[in-house]
Amino acid sequence: MTTLSIFIAAQNGAEYPDLLKDKLGEEIEYTVATTIEDSVSKYSGQPVLLARPDFAAAILESKPPIDWIQSTWAGVTPLIEHSYKNYILTGVKNVFGSQMTEYIIGHILYHELRMEERAEQQKQKYWKAKGSGRLQDKTMGILGTGSIGIDLAHSVATLGVRVIGYNNSGASAEPFGQVFTKESIKDFLRQSDYVVGILPDLPVTTNLIDTAALKAMKKSSLLINVGRGNLIDDDALCAALNNHEIAGAILDVFKEEPLPENSALWTTKNCIVTPHVAAMSYPADIVKVFLRNLEHYMAGEPLLYQIDFEKGY
Template sequence: MPNILFAARSEKWEDYEHLLRAALEAEGLDCTLATDLAPDTVDYIVYAPNASVQDFTPFTRLKAVLNLWAGVEQVVGNPTLKVPLARMVDEEGLTQGMVEWVTGHVLRHHLGMDAHIVNPDRTWDTTPPPLSKDRPVTILGFGALGQACAAQLAALGFPVTGWSRTPKDLDGVLTSHGDDGLDAALSSAQILVLLLPDTPATTDLLNADRLARLPQGAVILNPGRGPLIDDDALLAALDAGRIAHATLDVFRTEPLPRDHPFWAHPHVTVTPHIASTTRPDSAARVIARNIARAESGAPLLHVVDRSAGY
């Protein structure tokens, strides 16, 4: 009978307790689930990186840590964590939420909807937008989230390029990889979507030099991680008219400080980190399924590669 510690902020326990118990029971697991287990009795930790547990050394019989979040940058480098760390990959909740946010904002910018929603001068411009086939979209980051978004956009007729550090394929989508592939992927991107993880290799990936490689008037969507973009370089590109608009869901500091220039910039849309959030009902099922796999001797799903950082 495994012992499972729920390590997250107290308000999350209220959201998750009954859902996790139901999901664990549905998997046929007879287990103890609590927030206050003695460390040396714990087999699994259901974990949010902002929890009070930061030292894993006392958890001497720990088998795995199951992250509640898709992002693991706040825990992956913890030197006291010696057991497998599984990130949250939830197609029903996280993935679908990201697909809907990305698709909605791609269509918003593609159709020029802002000019119709806010039109104080009551202008009557009958110029139609291009069709989707004439609006290339590039997605940087081609993991589960990137591929799901690419498939949806390709189904709508957009020419989609997916870029990753290592080769990946998806039917109906042009793919590229590595530094050379990045240059080509940027040069065609009328709409650029950032879905990379936050690692030392991706910090400030979109700097002044790479922003200059985008087509004139490109639009940037960042629902990935705040540090992917050099904020000052982005503001300069927006002020110069090189970049037409940036819709940003993630930031280096969250909540975004009220005096940050993004709030007041006429060509920036701020959304409050809502593109892809963990839904407790579906996340509980993902966690229970992974624990059941481990207890049956099967390998855990979605184990983080510590060397890559995700």
């Protein structure tokens, strides 16, 4: 294989070289940056970047001679929003589905098994044998029918959960029993016991879950967002939770991250906040995607998982 020159820009970037050497041998030139500042100062014209989108976006300010950027994230908003687009951008597929599925099912079980309530009863030494909620025969509405949504749908279906989907086109997809669009979103929400957001950050998805959408949801429904923070109108959600219009919300992504200390989401009743941990970019997983694409790159073949800058995904 021809000698390679790769620029790695990620907080955990130091973990990548050894993983790459295991597959590519010692004939590889690489530079590692672990901060945005390092990314800008250390970059020296490498044609291939394996990088976090926000780190890569900082490098693009100089309009560098980049052929290809392999994102280490599922979301690529910083690069979509950047004006410089004279390169190929590839995303990550078939990596985050299992992590997000575990996160989502875990939080649903926490809710249905009344874990918070029972922990409080234990503290009070109070014995009350109240039944748990069940997943069997519930309906999960998944906003986003891509690879992550499909992984989640297959997994919850094995637990007896009916699955419906939402996407921009309304195109059917397995294993979703029915797929809805923006025009029919209220029907989608009315049917769903669990509403799960896995949509990209696009103008058409911004504040999709607003006051009207929340009012269409069941009072017993649970809202979970692991996609992008732009999906939800935060003020509307806080109002809906405070007014007991829905049962609860689990939020892993936000319009501003880290979530500001003065955000009402921290203290709103029945709202669980987690710091964007539903799916992490582990180097051992990302390297597999990168190496598959590197073979295509070196052979002059089309790369996998190319991002359409116009569509934003």
